[in-house]
Amino acid sequence: MDEATRKAFAEDGAVPVKGLLNEQQLARCRQVFDWGIENPGPMACSLFDGTVHKTRNDNANPYAKGRLDELVGELPFGRLFADLWGSDNVWYFAEELFLKSGGNSGRSPWHQDTSYLPWKGMHFGNAWISFEAVPKQNALEVVRGSHQGPRHDGTTFQNAEDPTDPLHGGDVWPRLPNIEVGRRANPAAYDILSWATEPGDVLLMHPGVLHGGGAVDPAFPDRHTLVLRFFGDDAVFSPLPQPSISGFTAAGVLFLEELAALKDGDPFRATCFRQLV
Numbered sequence: 001m002d003e004a005t006r007k008a009f010a011e012d013g014a015v016p017v018k019g020l021l022n023e024q025q026l027a028r029c030r031q032v033f034d035w036g037i038e039n040p041g042p043m044a045c046s047l048f049d050g051t052v053h054k055t056r057n058d059n060a061n062p063y064a065k066g067r068l069d070e071l072v073g074e075l076p077f078g079r080l081f082a083d084l085w086g087s088d089n090v091w092y093f094a095e096e097l098f099l100k101s102g103g104n105s106g107r108s109p110w111h112q113d114t115s116y117l118p119w120k121g122m123h124f125g126n127a128w129i130s131f132e133a134v135p136k137q138n139a140l141e142v143v144r145g146s147h148q149g150p151r152h153d154g155t156t157f158q159n160a161e162d163p164t165d166p167l168h169g170g171d172v173w174p175r176l177p178n179i180e181v182g183r184r185a186n187p188a189a190y191d192i193l194s195w196a197t198e199p200g201d202v203l204l205m206h207p208g209v210l211h212g213g214g215a216v217d218p219a220f221p222d223r224h225t226l227v228l229r230f231f232g233d234d235a236v237f238s239p240l241p242q243p244s245i246s247g248f249t250a251a252g253v254l255f256l257e258e259l260a261a262l263k264d265g266d267p268f269r270a271t272c273f274r275q276l277v
Contacts, residue, residue: 001080001083001084005017005084006083006084006086009084009125009204009206010122011145012142012144012145012193013142013144013145013146013147013148013205013206013208013209014142014193014203014204014205014206014209014211015203015204016195016197016201016202016203016204017080017201017202017203017204018198018200018201019198019200019201020076020080020200020201020202021075021076021129021200021202022200023200025074025075025076026129026131026199026200028071028074028075029071029075029129029131029226030131030224030226032064032067032068032071032095032226033097033131033224033226035064035067036058036061036064036095036097037056037058037097037099039061039063039064040058040061041058041059041060041061041062041063041064042061042062043058043059043060043061043253043254044056044057044058044061045057045058047108047157048157048158048160054100054105055098055099055100055105055108056097056098056099056100056101057096057097057098057099058096058097059094059095059096059097059254060093060094060095060096060254060255061095061097064095065094068092068094068095068228069092069274072092072228072274072276073274073276075228077090077092077127077228077230077276078090078092078230078276078277079276079277081123081125081204081230081232081277082232082277084125084204085122085123085125085232085233085234087123087232087233087234087277088232088233088277089232089233089275089277090230090231090232090275090276090277091230091231091232091235091269091273091274091275091276092228092229092230092273092274092275092276093229093230093231093273094229094254094255095226095227095228095229096126096226096227096229097225097226097227098214098223098224098225098227099223099224099225100214100215100216100222100223101216101221101222101223102216102221102222103216103217103218103219103220103221103222104216104217104218105215105216106215107180107212107213107214107215108212108213108214108215109155109157109163109212110143110155110163110176110177110179110180110210110211110212111152111154111155111157111176111210111211111212112146112147112151112152112154112207112208112209112210112211113126113207113208114151114207114208114238115151115152115153115154115155115167115168115173115240116154116167116240116248116252116253117207117252117254118237118238118239118240118250118251118252118259118262118268119207119208119231119235119236119237119238119268120151120236120237120238121231121234121235121236121268122206122234123231123232123233123234123235124206124207124208124229124230124231124232124235125204125205125206125207125229125230125231126204126205126206126207126227126228126229126230127202127203127204127227127228127229127230128140128202128203128204128205128225128227129202129225129226129227129228130197130199130201130223130224130225131199131224131225131226132199132220132222132223132224133196133197133198133199134196134197134220134223135196135219135220136194136195136196138213138214138215138216138217138220138223139194139195139196139197139213139214140194140203140205140211140212140213140214141192141193141194141211141212141213141214142192142193142194142205142209142210142211143179143190143191143192143193143209143210143211144191144192144193145191145209146208146209146210147206147207147208147209148208150173150174151173151208152173152174152175152176152177152210153166153167153168153169153172153173153174153175153176153241154166154167154168154176154246155167155176156246163176163178163180164176164177164178166245167244167245167246167248168240168241168244168245168246168248169244169245169246170241170244170245172241173241176210179210179212194213207229230276231268231273235267235268235269236265236266236267236268237259237262237263237264237265237266237267237268238264238265239251239264240252255270255272258270258271258272
């Protein structure tokens, strides 16, 4: 890991790593992805059904946990994130699956993952693995450095007319900015990063950055993406707003029993998360 990559991740919140996964590793990732699509978990859903934004999505499938824990032990992410962060320890959290198909699925709304997960700290990282060659115009976009800014209320992912529809409500966190409206009014309003990728490339992203996009179209009709989430020493439990109109608890909706004893500011740790380093 070179210093420029460390600096880019720390300051920008996202960085691509070219050719990180070899052909065999990528095939193993696709095998686990396909199994998850065919055997969805309780969090599986279709977002924005009946609209151009429709996406199949699944999170932390308990039926796939054994497969995922085995998979991450075969991949280079433990040592990579330890080096990237300067962390003595690295743990694997869970997966997320994205499937857009048919050439007519629009942008995913802008959001921060930390609006949905009780996370604070610099040692969090999502590894985005897309199995197709993704053109830049169809790539995930991030707002440079936004992981260092405010933690916004999340979008509900239910209102295609209002991508800032608040998840929690109240005045605890600021409402999401309507980034696409701002960009149409002033293309330079936000400092946006995105990258074309080839199979084997991996986008490393801090979950606190504002990110969205990833549309498919007739020229790029299908996108299959596996996201693997990791955390390290500087990972802190930071509860979600209470009460929340979303019905989320302070620990979110994932690993509720395992995280139930954690208080604000506690190290983010639980025995259910596989330690890689």
